[in-house]
Structure formats: C-alpha cells, structure tokens
Amino acid sequence: MTPNKDLQQFQLIFDQACPLLSYDDGEYSCELIDISLQGCLLGFKNTWEQHDLESLYTLTLELPETTPIVMNLSISHVVDNEVGFKCEHMDLDDISALSHFVELNQANITLLDRELIALMHCG
Template structure:
C-alpha cells in the first residue's frame, strides 16, 4: 500500500510541539506532535514508521497532570518517521480540550467555528 499526502485539508492546523504516546493493542511508541487539527495530527517518531497502516491507534497527549486529549487514529500518510493520522473517534472531554487548544492557538473564534461546521458536514 502506497501512502501519500494529498494536502487537501479542510481544517486549520495548529503547530503544537509536545511529547505524546501512540499505542495499539500490544505496542506503545513515544512521539512528538508536529501539528494538530480537529480532524487529525502529524506525529514524528524516533525511527522510520514500519507499522501496519490498516490498524487503529490511540494517541494520548497530556496537556497537564489532569487534562489530556485521547484520539483513535488511522494512518493517512507516511514519510519516513513522520506520519499523518486521521481522527476516527474522540470522546467528548478530549474534543472539548482539543477545541479549546485550537481556539487559543488560532486566536480567532470565527476560524474555529468554520472548522466545527466542516467537522459536522463529514
């Protein structure tokens, strides 16, 4: 399977450097967030990504000791050790935390509202 980035984004990305963990049923990978949106993320790993592109993975991003964002992700594209993921599921608390993070970083609530409208139309 050849995975590529078609760069057809409908959501604003925020560039947010942070450490996170990605896991599936039996493995865990430390990673760095490169960017986030309401519909996915770009992650960087220490080594080239060789995992199954058909799996669903879980991202855990800790914002503070008691606040985190957890997303179920599928692989969108892979370039060496940088992997784009599409959000397949996010719980209400995590989407609220992500929404707030995106809103703070965009600095314009009208841009966030446009992203939320696009999310509802999927």
C-alpha cells in the same frame, strides 16, 4: 482569564505536551508536529515501519494540569519518520479540550503574525 494570560498558558502547555501513541500492547514515543480535530501529524525518531492502514491507534496527549486528550486514529500517510493520522473517534470532552487547545494555538499564531508584520514595518 485574559487573552494574554490564556496565550501564555497555552504556550507553556504546548511546550510541555507529551504525546504517546499506542497500538495493541506497544507504545511509541513521538513528537507532536501538528494537531486538529481531523487528525494529527507525528514525528518519530526512526522511519515508520508500521504500514497497516486498517489498524486503529490511540494517541494520548498529556497536558499539564488537565486530563489527557485521547484520540483513536488511523494512518493516512507516511513519509519517512513523519506519519499523518486521521481521527476516527474522540469523546465529547476530548473534542472540547482539543478545540480549546487548537483555538489558543490559532490565536497564538495570529498574534505572532501581527508581531512579525509590525517588526517588518519598523525598519
């Protein structure tokens, strides 16, 4: 696949990514704000009330046309309805899939930065 096709596919995948956080028997719908191999930042509709820093949560990131990426997480910080999670465990396949996902995102940001710089110099 060419780099441009890869980036287009990534943007489509990112827009359609569906994160779901689970803990014990409960599930929390959320918004993926940022993600890396070290953890993620998730947004919730309401202020986050779960402050048990010892508990492990599971994030399942559903992506179109691929198997879900699963991360075991612990809470690192809470600010209103945004919660930062630290990655405690991932399987090797999930690490590989997430690395590719993050790499394409970084390439997409670099491409966007170049386009913005070029637009600023056109005027």
